[in-house]
Amino acid sequence: MFDVLFITTLVLFVVTSVLCIYSLHTDDDRHKNRARLLLIAAIATFVALGAVRFYLTTDDGVVRGAFTIWGYFYLLALALVVLLVYLYFSRWRAQWWSFTTLAVPFITLVLIISTPFLDSARRITVETGHWLLPLHIVIAILGEIFFFLSFIGSVLYLVMEWQLKKKASMRFIFRLPTLESIEKFNRWAIARAFLLLSFGLVSGAFVAYGVFATMFQGSPKEIILYASWTVMLSLFWLRHGGRLDPHRASQLNVLLFVVLMFIFMFANIYITMGFHGFK
Amino acid sequence: MKESMNRPEIGLIGLSHKTAPVDLRERFTLGDEELPGFFEKTCAEGVDEIVYLSTCNRVEIYFITSDMNAAVESVLGVLEGVSLLPRGKFESSLYKKYSREAVLHLLSVASSLDSMVLGENEIFFQVKNCYGKSVRAGRAGTVLNRLFHQAFRTAKRVRSETEISKNPLSIAYIATELARKIFDDLSCQRALLLGAGEMGELILKYFTKYNIGEISIVNRSLANAERIARDVNRxxxxVPLDDLASAAQGADIIIASASSPSFLVTPEMMRSIAKKRGSRPVFLIDIAVPRNVDPGVGRLDNVFLYNIDDLKSIADENLKHRLREIDVAEGLIRSDADEFYEWYAGLAVVPAIVKIRNEFEAIRSGELERYRRRKLKHLSDDDFHMVEDLTRQIMTKTLHNPITYLKRYQTKAKGHHDREAQHGPGEAARIIEELFNK
Incomplete structure (x- = not known):
């Protein structure tokens, strides 16, 4: 049952991603409406998939489910889905579809990457039941997702700026939100990402101290993480003070997101050294 | 010219920007107070229904008549009187369309396919307004009411189902739309007009329509700058030209249209302005020739520079896109014209059906009355009603075949728009009418 549901969800997300990008290309309301309907169907099966995995086939629950590789990916995608739903009802509704067309392929990518780990028994080895650990995981994932939203915003800003400088056609420009609103969104998202990742870092350090009696073990991932946080602090400071123009800020944002994604997603799976790894 | 026919026919006489210059078109324009007289004169001689459509690009008269020759003569005669020109002076600029051609033309006009600016929306409201005047004057009847409502439906379909009205074509409008894609809310932005060029003033007027925040006008002659401020009603x-650098610092949108042999806005000036503005973008529209803004300014981050050629190439690109939509729009117009014509063809058989029914009913009730007075005296009221019902049933069943035949003939004509097929139902109706005529 789980396998069938997973394949259905994946197929729905792949088709929705294609239709989302195609609707942006054609600016045809009919494709947009079809993509929206498919997205609702995809989200429904996605939620059902989690329920089956965490409550029917295992007794892990969502947070403990994140201790497995597939569960971690699922939680990442779930957080993004929740934030997309939140954005729809927030002040960013006018820009919602532009962000969603880029976010849906990302969810699809996460699901595709998770496929080899569907039956993986590898888990995070820290299972001490420290009270801060589930909070640390949720906060860190939410921080990642807000950071992802700022990444989408930065990509949109660079595309919009490129189109405006190119001066070729207004047709594509009209499909995107205004340059000013994208920049406002970026600042909004980066502020929240910075705050949540900072909390994630502090709560992680407390968990490490509680379990290993040290806040810092000096593993490569910890070093890259602290370095990234410092860069992010500078980015936040520069961007919010208007000290860095949005073009450079967006380029930095994209670069930093790729680095952090590497750390959070791939390093956890392939560099198993340290307590973040799935062993 | 079309031959006279018994049934009402749709006719159109008009002239547009495609067939006549403005000095000729304006001679046929009527004020609201002249319309009743115009309607009176045309309807006195063979015109049953009439709509007078007048816009800056066209004057068209749509009418319904049972005698096309007389109606055309009547309209042309009235037009002679309106324009104070002999017929020979304007007849070559006129176009005359009948039946389906006239229907297709109105649908194209309302959908803005025949406009000077393809896909503009103004024509829809102009057609609606002119039609409203005829309705209020009591000159639009069953056919023109249906035809114009069909035209409005088609225009809405064309606008929503094609991209013919999307993407602006006017330079001033494009400049405003670009600003609206850079800034969230124009009412919070400050515009600066550099110079007193006509085009610059026009663009500034567009911005005031969107409730632009503050306005500064920089010019050599302060009197000219003040005149523009009065013109835009804001x-x-x-500011004198010497203070351009300080005035530009606070501006989010700069419209440059000054006549100057050298660049007035340089990259150095803009770089220092951009630095002080922080992350706020600047939009420059340089429509002056020779240009006022050094092209190097456009390469700076967060600075967006469009000159007249950039805006014109966007307008050309948008026009190309609109032109590509014409085929789709024409398809919609043809299918809607078919729908209207199907209804219209049905009109031809309605009087025949009514006439046959009335004829039979008169015979039936007359004969029954005669029999009641002579041979059916003994029948009670209830029995007589039974006989009445029986004769009515016999009449209905007898008429069923000829009426079905008429309706079937009309359906067969659907999809065949040649003259013979269109007139088929009318001809069939005429024969059947004659068969039952006393």
């Missing part, structure tokens, strides 16, 4: 800071 309070504006009038």
């Amino acid at each position: 309070e504006a800071h009038v």
Whole structure:
């Protein structure tokens, strides 16, 4: 049952991603409406998939489910889905579809990457039941997702700026939100990402101290993480003070997101050294 | 010219920007107070229904008549009187369309396919307004009411189902739309007009329509700057040209249209302005020739520079896109014209059906009455009603075949728009009418 549901969800997300990008290309309301309907169907099966995995086939629950590789990916995608739903009802509704067309392929990518780990028994080895650990995981994932939203915003800003400088056609420009609103969104998202990742870092350090009696073990991932946080602090400071123009800020944002994604997603799976790894 | 026919026919006489210059078109324009007289004169001689459509690009008269020759003569005669020109002076600029051609033309006009600016929306409201005047004057009847409502439906379909009205074509409008894609809310932005060029003033007027925040006008002659401020009907800071750098610092949108042999806005000036503005973008529209803004300014981050050629190439690109939509729009117009014509063809058989029914009913009730007085005296009221019902049933069943035949003939004509097929139902109706005529 789980396998069938997973394949259905994946197929729905792949088709929705294609239709989302195609609707942006054609600016045809009919494709947009079809993509929206498919997205609702995809989200429904996605939620059902989690329920089956965490409550029917295992007794892990969502947070403990994140201790497995597939569960971690699922939680990442779930957080993004929740934030997309939140954005729809927030002040960013006018820009919602532009962000969603880029976010849906990302969810699809996460699901595709998770496929080899569907039956993986590898888990995070820290299972001490420290009270801060589930909070640390949720906060860190939410921080990642807000950071992802700022990444989408930065990509949109660079595309919009490129189109405006190119001066070729207004047709594509009209499909995107205004340059000013994208920049406002970026600042909004980066502020929240910075705050949540900072909390994630502090709560992680407390968990490490509680379990290993040290806040810092000096593993490569910890070093890259602290370095990234410092860069992010500078980015936040520069961007919010208007000290860095949005073009450079967006380029930095994209670069930093790729680095952090590497750390959070791939390093956890392939560099198993340290307590973040799935062993 | 079309031959006279018994049934009402749709006719159109008009002239547009495609067939006549403006000095000729304006001679046929009527004021609201002249319309009743115009309707009176045309309807006195063979015209049953009439709509007078007048816009800056066309004057068209749509009418319904049972005698096309007389109606055309009547309209042309009235037009002679309106224009004070002999017929020979304007007849070559006129176009005359009948039946389906006239229907297709109105649908194209309302959908803005025949406009000077393809896909503009103004024509829809102009057609609606002119039609409303005829309705209020009691000159639009069953056919023109249906035809114009069909035209409005088609225009809405064309606008929503094609991209013919999307993507602006006017330079001033494109400049405003670009600003609206850079800034969230124009009412919070400050515009600066550099120079007193006509085009610059026009663009500034567009921005005021979107309730632009503050306005500054920088010009050599302060009197000219003040005149522009009066023209756009807004309070504006009038600044001498020497203070351009300080005035530009606070501006989010700069419209440059000054006549100057050298660049007035340089990359150095803009770089220092951009630095002080922080992350706020600047939009420059340089429509002056020779240009006022050094092209190097456009390469700076967060600075967006469009000159007249850039805006014109966007307009050309948008026009190309609109032109590509014409085929789709014409398909919609043809299918809607078919729908209207199907209804219209049905009109031809309605009087025949009514006439046959009335004829039979008169015979039936007459004969029954005669029999009641002579041979059916003994029948009670109830029995007589039974006989009445029986004769009515016999009449209905007898008429069923000829009426079905008429309706079937009309359906067969659907999809065949040649003259013979269109007139088929009318001809069939005429024969059947004659068969039952006394």
